[in-house]
Amino acid sequence: xxxxxAPNAVAAVSEQRQWDRLMEMAKLGAITGADGSPGVNRPxxxxxxxxxxxxxxxxxxxxxxxxxxxxxxNLFLRQEGTERGLAPVLAGSHMDSQPAGGRFxxxxxxxxxxxxxxxxxxxxxxxxxxxxxxxxxxxEGGRFAxxxxxxxxxAGFRPPQSWDxxxxxxxxxxxxxxxxxxxxxxxxxxxxxxxxxxPKPHAYVEAHIxxxxxxxxxxxxxxxxxxxxxxxxxxxxxxxxxxxxxxxxVSTRRDAVQDMVRAITALNALMExxxxxxxxxxxxxxVAPNSSNSxxxxxRFTIDFRHPDKAVLTxxxxxxxxxxxxxxxxxxxxxxxxxxxxxxxxxPEVTEAVxxxxxxxxxxxxxxxSGAFHDAQFMVPLCPxxxxxxxxxxxxxxxxxxxxxxxxxxxxxxxxAQVLAELANG
Amino acid sequence: xxxxxAPNAVAAVSEQRQWDRLMEMAKLGAITGADGSPGVNRPxxxxxxxxxxxxxxxxxxxxxxxxxxxxxxNLFLRQEGTERGLAPVLAGSHMDSQPAGGRFxxxxxxxxxxxxxxxxxxxxxxxxxxxxxxxxxxxEGGRFAxxxxxxxxxAGFRPPQSWDxxxxxxxxxxxxxxxxxxxxxxxxxxxxxxxxxxPKPHAYVEAHIxxxxxxxxxxxxxxxxxxxxxxxxxxxxxxxxxxxxxxxxVSTRRDAVQDMVRAITALNALMExxxxxxxxxxxxxxVAPNSSNSxxxxxRFTIDFRHPDKAVLTxxxxxxxxxxxxxxxxxxxxxxxxxxxxxxxxxPEVTEAVxxxxxxxxxxxxxxxSGAFHDAQFMVPLCPxxxxxxxxxxxxxxxxxxxxxxxxxxxxxxxxAQVLAELANG
Numbered sequence: 038x039x040x041x042x043a044p045n046a047v048a049a050v051s052e053q054r055q056w057d058r059l060m061e062m063a064k065l066g067a068i069t070g071a072d073g074s075p076g077v078n079r080p081x082x083x084x085x086x087x088x089x090x091x092x093x094x095x096x097x098x099x100x101x102x103x104x105x106x107x108x109x110x111n112l113f114l115r116q117e118g119t120e121r122g123l124a125p126v127l128a129g130s131h132m133d134s135q136p137a138g139g140r141f142x143x144x145x146x147x148x149x150x151x152x153x154x155x156x157x158x159x160x161x162x163x164x165x166x167x168x169x170x171x172x173x174x175x176x177e178g179g180r181f182a183x184x185x186x187x188x189x190x191x192a193g194f195r196p197p198q199s200w201d202x203x204x205x206x207x208x209x210x211x212x213x214x215x216x217x218x219x220x221x222x223x224x225x226x227x228x229x230x231x232x233x234x235x236p237k238p239h240a241y242v243e244a245h246i247x248x249x250x251x252x253x254x255x256x257x258x259x260x261x262x263x264x265x266x267x268x269x270x271x272x273x274x275x276x277x278x279x280x281x282x283x284x285x286x287v288s289t290r291r292d293a294v295q296d297m298v299r300a301i302t303a304l305n306a307l308m309e310x311x312x313x314x315x316x317x318x319x320x321x322x323x324v325a326p327n328s329s330n331s332x333x334x335x336x337r338f339t340i341d342f343r344h345p346d347k348a349v350l351t352x353x354x355x356x357x358x359x360x361x362x363x364x365x366x367x368x369x370x371x372x373x374x375x376x377x378x379x380x381x382x383x384x385p386e387v388t389e390a391v392x393x394x395x396x397x398x399x400x401x402x403x404x405x406x407s408g409a410f411h412d413a414q415f416m417v418p419l420c421p422x423x424x425x426x427x428x429x430x431x432x433x434x435x436x437x438x439x440x441x442x443x444x445x446x447x448x449x450x451x452x453x454a455q456v457l458a459e460l461a462n463g
Numbered sequence: 464x465x466x467x468x469a470p471n472a473v474a475a476v477s478e479q480r481q482w483d484r485l486m487e488m489a490k491l492g493a494i495t496g497a498d499g500s501p502g503v504n505r506p507x508x509x510x511x512x513x514x515x516x517x518x519x520x521x522x523x524x525x526x527x528x529x530x531x532x533x534x535x536x537n538l539f540l541r542q543e544g545t546e547r548g549l550a551p552v553l554a555g556s557h558m559d560s561q562p563a564g565g566r567f568x569x570x571x572x573x574x575x576x577x578x579x580x581x582x583x584x585x586x587x588x589x590x591x592x593x594x595x596x597x598x599x600x601x602x603e604g605g606r607f608a609x610x611x612x613x614x615x616x617x618a619g620f621r622p623p624q625s626w627d628x629x630x631x632x633x634x635x636x637x638x639x640x641x642x643x644x645x646x647x648x649x650x651x652x653x654x655x656x657x658x659x660x661x662p663k664p665h666a667y668v669e670a671h672i673x674x675x676x677x678x679x680x681x682x683x684x685x686x687x688x689x690x691x692x693x694x695x696x697x698x699x700x701x702x703x704x705x706x707x708x709x710x711x712x713v714s715t716r717r718d719a720v721q722d723m724v725r726a727i728t729a730l731n732a733l734m735e736x737x738x739x740x741x742x743x744x745x746x747x748x749x750v751a752p753n754s755s756n757s758x759x760x761x762x763r764f765t766i767d768f769r770h771p772d773k774a775v776l777t778x779x780x781x782x783x784x785x786x787x788x789x790x791x792x793x794x795x796x797x798x799x800x801x802x803x804x805x806x807x808x809x810x811p812e813v814t815e816a817v818x819x820x821x822x823x824x825x826x827x828x829x830x831x832x833s834g835a836f837h838d839a840q841f842m843v844p845l846c847p848x849x850x851x852x853x854x855x856x857x858x859x860x861x862x863x864x865x866x867x868x869x870x871x872x873x874x875x876x877x878x879x880a881q882v883l884a885e886l887a888n889g
Contacts, residue, residue: 071702071760136752137705137760179754206753249710268709270755276497279563281860282744282767283694284675284834287736294727294745301724310713318708319720321755322748326562327632328605329696329747329765331861334497334563339755341708408710434707435757 043458045160046153047398050454052447055152058096059446062132062148063140065089068437070137076437077140080205081133081175082110082214087221089132089144090172094225096151097170100158105228108197110174110218111187113228116154118166118461124239124420125167126461128153128453131176131187131412138177139439141246141429145446147172149244153454164461166239173412174215181211182321182339183270183376188412191231192419232419240460241416242387244425244453246441248409250432258448259395259402260426264383266316266345268410269354270376272337273300273361275368279326279334293336294324296365303364304340307356315353316343316408336368345380345406381414386463387423387456394455400448409434421460425452469884471586472579473824476880478873481578484522485872488558488574489566491515494863496563502863503566506631507559507601508536508640513647515558515570516598520651522577523596526584531654534623536600536644537613539654542580544592544887550665550846551593552887554579554879557602557613557838564603565865567672567855571872573598575670579880590887592665599838600641607637608765609696609802614838617657618845658845666886667842668813670851670879672867674835676858684874685821685828686852690809692742692771694836695780696802698763699726699787701794705752705760719762720750722791729790730766733782741779742769742834762794771806771832807840812889813849813882820881826874835860847886851878 065088066079079085090112094104097114105113115125130146150170157164173191178184181203190197201212229235247253252260277291301319308317318341325335340357344350358372388404395402407424416422427449430440491514492505505511516538520530523540531539541551556572576596583590599617604610607629616623627638655661673679678686703717727745734743744767751761766783770776784798814830821828833850842848853875856866 135757136754137757177754178756179752182755184756247710248707266709279862280858281674281835282746283692283742283769283836284673284858284860285742286739287742288739292744292746294748295731298724298727298731301720302728305721305724313712313714315713316709316711317713318718318756318758320708320750320757320759321753322720322750323753324746324748326605326861327747327749328562328603328861329608330604330610330744330767331561331563331746332744333746334862341756343709409707410709432710434710435754436705436760 043157043160043162043455046157046162046454046458047451049156049159050152050447050451052443055148055446055450056443058148059140059145061092062089062144066134068137070437072438074437075140077134077138078136079132079134080180081177082218086133087218093147093151093172100155102154102170105226106222107228108230109187109190110215111191112172114151114170116168119163120165123166124236125169126457127169127171127238127241128243128457129171129173130243130245131173133175133177133179135177135179135435137437138435139437141439141441142248142434143176145246146244149446149450149453152450153457156454157458162458164458166461168457168461176412180205185410185412185415188415192415193231193233194415197230238420240387240420241413241422242425242453242456242460243411243413244449245411246434247426247429248432248434249429251405252426252428253430253432255403257403258400259452261388261391261395261402261404262383262407262424262426263388263404265381265407265410265414266343267347267350267380268343268376268378269350269374271340271357272373272375273340274371275336275365277334277368280332282330282332285332290332291367293333293368296368297336297338299364299366300361303360304357307353307360308342314344315349347380350380378410378414381417383417383423384421386421390456390459391423391425391452394452397455398451400452425449469583469586469588469881472583472588472880472884473877475582475585476578476873476877478869481574481872481876482869484574485566485571487518488515488570492560494563496863498864500863501566503560503564504562505558505560506606507603508644512559513644519573519577519598526581528580528596531652532648533654534656535613535616536641537617538598540577540596542594545589546591549592550662551595552883553595553597553664553667554669554883555597555599556669556671557599559601559603559605561603561605561861563863564861565863567865567867568674568860569602571672572670575872575876575879578876579883582880583884588884590884592887594883594887602838606631611836611838611841614841618841619657619659620841623656664846666813666846667839667848668851668879668882668886669837669839670875671837672860673852673855674858674860675855677831678852678854679856679858681829683829684826685878687814687817687821687828687830688809688833688850688852689814689830691807691833691836691840692769693773693776693806694769694802694804695776695800697766697783698799698801699766700797701762701791703760703794706758708756708758711758716758717793719759719794722794723762723764725790725792726787729786730783733779733786734768740770741775773806776806804836804840807843809843809849810847812847816882816885817849817851817878820878823881824877826878851875
């Protein structure tokens with residue numbers, strides 16, 4: 038196995054075609070960043086998301102891939118294998134973006150999987166097992182929190198109705214948006230929901246931009262991803278009392294903004310980490326009535342906390358509620374954990390296949406954990422799972438300035454093609 | 464003058480009619496507060512605002528009041544005087560509300576002015592001078608900041624186009640909302656804009672709920688308002704850089720939420736006041752992209768700072784920008800002053816008329832400054848100006864729980880009727 042398994046397929050990966058498809062996708066929700074960079078705002082289950090899915094389905098149809106959709110809206114494009122009844126190898130990522138996101142996060146993993154399958158197809162390589170290109174619903178959590186709903190439901194990690202009542206910024210419920218989406222996509226064949234209603238996949242591979250600075254800094258082509266740090270998301274809700282900013286004495290107020298400042302200050306102390314490994318972020322704040330001369334009655338803010346060490350994740354995460362409650366002075370408080378993913382380790386079957394492919398193709402690579410979480414996390418209990426990273430310029434992501442070059446992305450797709458050929462014949 | 468000038472008019476004030484009209488107005492934008500209280504959300508220049516104006520115009524028309532509207536949308540209902548060419552006495556307030564406001568703030572001052580004029584009418588009293596009931600556009604600043612646009616433009620304090628580019632939460636420009644409003648109200652006679660295009664009024668009187676706890680606590684009927692504390696409003700804009708919450712090391716971030724916390728903490732120290740007279744409020748916060756797993760790129764927050772002492776207002780207000788700039792660590796900062804009103808003192812002609820009316824009617828009263836600002840503030844340089852307060856239950860305002868009883872409000876309207884009779888014959 039020290040050599041390229043499918044040299045013709047690797048050669049058939051088209052740098053230009055893959056790049057053109059990414060640029061085509063980037064038109065759907067195109068925005069311009071503060072620095073003039075071309076970014077993307079493509080919320081999950083939006084008309085733009087549907088346009089992107091239709092574009093993908095069309096590209097797949099041209100090489101005979103059959104689309105299907107499940108109860109969470111996860112989209113699959115299937116290439117049959119030569120032997121009946123074998124579990125498929127899945128490869129993909131997601132097509133939704135952050136509200137001010139880039140042109141590569143998620144969408145590249147889907148386009149790369151299609152590129153790899155198309156390269157196999159054009160090289161005349163038929164694998165024993167089916168290969169399915171998958172686009173998971175709502176990985177980002179940008180419109181509906183938390184993210185990874187599609188993969189979590191697929192994996193049976195949460196029941197599919199778990200998030201029906203979650204609302205977006207306009208008050209639209211996830212359940213309603215999903216129902217509308219499924220109605221609009223009713224012409225696509227419907228499939229059972231993942232391992233809840235069907236067999237386990239044989240393996241899962243996700244290609245993704247690194248979203249961190251390491252590969253670029255070390256001048257490497259490929260990240261052999263060994264696992265994903267754990268994430269815990271919380272929602273803090275503070276309820277005080279609105280009052281007139283001109284008449285209510287400060288001493289008598291129950292000001293939710295002031296209690297938020299106290300809570301974040303205390304959380305900063307709890308989350309201090311001189312090693313700079315811990316990630317603690319408050320990035321979403323909603324104030325009501327949010328009028329400059331009415332003391333804030335309520336504040337809702339999110340906490341995103343991540344760490345690769347399960348012990349740290351557990352200990353400090355479990356201390357969040359008590360820290361907030363000790364810090365606030367006048368408001369009622371609720372702290373709700375919205376998402377909890379333990380650190381996940383990827384399977385040697387996949388990491389070694391990635392390492393072999395990179396080596397066979399003469400690419401420089403290193404083993405590394407993922408700082409971001411990904412749908413791959415939820416596949417870990419189901420089947421051998423792994424990821425392939427390519428460099429991100431300056432490590433910038435979740436930002437229009439996010440960039441990986443056509444050449445870097447083509448190298449990633451070539452590694453993926455070889456890994457898929459190997460796994461789908463295994 | 465120690466006795467009631469117009470006893471028949473005072474007797475003709477109808478507690479029931481005034482209350483019924485307030486409850487009719489409260490249907491326009493009715494909301495329910497967290498505690499179940501019936502509140503109002505009637506944004507300025509909204510369809511609800513127009514409905515409220517039409518209702519008022521209809522009530523005025525029934526007693527022969529002629530409506531007119533100026534370039535800022537300020538609405539006037541005019542009762543002619545017996546002598547030609549005399550400047551009118553103005554009485555009124557505003558009809559817009561806070562986003563989660565009560566049923567009395569503003570609207571009562573307009574309905575009370577109409578009630579007073581109607582009582583004079585029904586008592587057969589014709590004054591020498593005209594009386595105009597006025598409803599000022601956008602006092603609250605809840606939809607478009609700052610507030611008091613209508614009265615500021617009327618008084619020539621700012622040019623009428625000053626706020627055209629101000630946008631509401633949906634990105635609608637004030638200039639566009641006003642243009643639409645004037646087009647929809649094109650059937651109303653148009654008048655020149657205040658003292659910019661016409662003569663000064665003879666006097667201005669505004670009835671208003673106290674919005675503070677003093678009258679209730681001391682068991683008094685009437686507040687003889689001596690003036691208004693000064694207000695300064697600022698907008699702070701912090702610009703950092705968005706980044707992935709999972710991958711961007713905390714040490715490398717330019718996190719606008721964290722700089723906001725630092726800025727507010729520093730401002731709290733600047734604004735500390737053991738006497739509890741100073742009012743410092745941060746009540747409106749906008750974060751972008753406001754996604755829980757994207758480090759905040761920008762935060763905009765408002766500062767509402769008030770004090771009755773001009774020296775304190777100047778000194779601490781002028782220190783805000785430097786305090787914010789010293790506190791932030793990583794973001795670019797701009798601090799913009801959006802509104803600056805010095806403390807205003809009302810005219811003895813009006814305060815003494817209010818005191819006389821209360822005394823003649825056997826009502827308990829005290830002289831007091833206003834903690835809130837009001838349109839009256841901008842009338843001070845134009846003509847003798849004053850205000851009449853009635854008690855607010857628990858001092859609660861800018862909240863659906865805001866309440867004054869039918870009886871308390873009728874007492875206020877009776878004082879207003881007598882004051883108008885006196886001033887409009889002066």
